[in-house]
Amino acid sequence: MKNNPLPRLDEDQVIRRQLLPHCRLQAGEIWEDPKGIHRVGCIDAANSKQVSSLMSGQQASLAIQDPPYNLVAFEVRKLNDFINWAENWVRINDTVLSPDSSLYVWIGADQKNAFQPLPDFMVMMRKLKNFQARSFLTMRNQRGYGTQKNWMSVRQELLYYTKGNPFFEAQYTDIPKILRGYYKEVDGKRTENLERGKSDNIRPGNVWVDIQQVFYRMEENVSGCYAQKPLKAIDRIITASSQAGDLVVDFFSHSGSTLLSCERLGRRCFTADIDPIYCEITIRRLELWRTAGRLGWQNGHPFEDVLPSFSHSTVSKPPAPAAEQALQLDLL
Numbered sequence: 001m002k003n004n005p006l007p008r009l010d011e012d013q014v015i016r017r018q019l020l021p022h023c024r025l026q027a028g029e030i031w032e033d034p035k036g037i038h039r040v041g042c043i044d045a046a047n048s049k050q051v052s053s054l055m056s057g058q059q060a061s062l063a064i065q066d067p068p069y070n071l072v073a074f075e076v077r078k079l080n081d082f083i084n085w086a087e088n089w090v091r092i093n094d095t096v097l098s099p100d101s102s103l104y105v106w107i108g109a110d111q112k113n114a115f116q117p118l119p120d121f122m123v124m125m126r127k128l129k130n131f132q133a134r135s136f137l138t139m140r141n142q143r144g145y146g147t148q149k150n151w152m153s154v155r156q157e158l159l160y161y162t163k164g165n166p167f168f169e170a171q172y173t174d175i176p177k178i179l180r181g182y183y184k185e186v187d188g189k190r191t192e193n194l195e196r197g198k199s200d201n202i203r204p205g206n207v208w209v210d211i212q213q214v215f216y217r218m219e220e221n222v223s224g225c226y227a228q229k230p231l232k233a234i235d236r237i238i239t240a241s242s243q244a245g246d247l248v249v250d251f252f253s254h255s256g257s258t259l260l261s262c263e264r265l266g267r268r269c270f271t272a273d274i275d276p277i278y279c280e281i282t283i284r285r286l287e288l289w290r291t292a293g294r295l296g297w298q299n300g301h302p303f304e305d306v307l308p309s310f311s312h313s314t315v316s317k318p319p320a321p322a323a324e325q326a327l328q329l330d331l332l
């Protein structure tokens with residue numbers, strides 16, 4: 001088993017210089033899937049011209065957006081600037097989403113800074129009349145950040161908005177129903193909740209406690225990524241809010257989780273990242289799945305051909321193991 005995690009590839013300039021010549025996309029370019037299913041654009045989510053060239057007139061029924069959150073692990077801008085920027089890319093999403101469609105946005109709340117930007121984002125969304133607020137979900141992380149003097153921070157927020165009347169299918173967890181005793185009369189007969197349910201398992205509801213945070217022992221781990229979402233979470237969104245053959249968009253691709261979920265679940269995906277290195281990782285992850293049936297590189301990495309003997313001494317600062325990177329994110 002290899003154990004050669006990469007550092008954050010957005011920050012390490014030494015490694016970036018080594019990797020950039022191996023990236024297929026440069027700013028403004030679009031990769032077409034040789035199978036004609038998906039696309040990856042090296043574009044700015046807030047640039048309407050670039051987004052429309054990625055879409056080429058097609059409309060999506062689902063958008064899953066995971067922008068930088070304006071918190072510790074990301075570049076921090078003035079709150080107003082961040083919200084104006086967010087409004088810009090959400091308006092662009094509106095133009096690429098079909099009249100009956102869903103928009104999911106992962107966002108954070110900085111408890112060290114008045115919980116920005118989550119509430120500000122929610123208030124901004126009230127202006128955009130095409131979107132109706134539908135649910136405020138929380139995914140519970142396994143590892144948290146906290147001291148003995150505060151509640152451990154283990155939450156990851158996900159906002160769900162809809163346009164028109166989109167498809168939605170209830171989802172179930174792997175957790176069996178164990179609680180009995182919620183009785184109700186149906187057709188004159190007293191029934192217990194297990195008899196009435198559509199499944200023996202519980203639904204996730206809007207608090208997801210059953211999803212493992214990505215770390216280096218999981219096959220899906222992509223070393224070099226600092227903000228990877230678990231495939232199980234993305235699969236759940238996609239199966240709830242889209243149907244086979246639908247087009248799904250994600251303009252903050254990073255590790256390519258949305259593209260990979262779409263490929264496995266029979267959806268088409270147009271995805272993008274502003275950074276050519278994360279675009280290359282996205283394409284390589286799809287190729288790895290298609291050629292080797294693997295979800296990620298576990299504790300290897302996506303650039304083993306370019307940096308076969310990568311060791312910690314080749315970088316300007318020691319790399320954070322994936323689990324520590326995940327912990328960094330728990331600051332969010």
Ligand SMILES: C[S@@+](CC[C@H](N)C(=O)[O-])C[C@H]1O[C@@H](n2cnc3c(N)ncnc32)[C@H](O)[C@@H]1O
Pocket residue numbers: 043044045046066067068225227228229230251252253254255256257258272273274275278
């Ligand atoms: C939080 S990460 C997304 C994580 C992703 N959901 C995953 O599971 O791997 C945010 C990504 O957005 C990219 N990004 C930042 N600003 C962008 C912009 N204006 N347009 C497109 N991508 C951007 C960053 O390079 C980073 O890869």
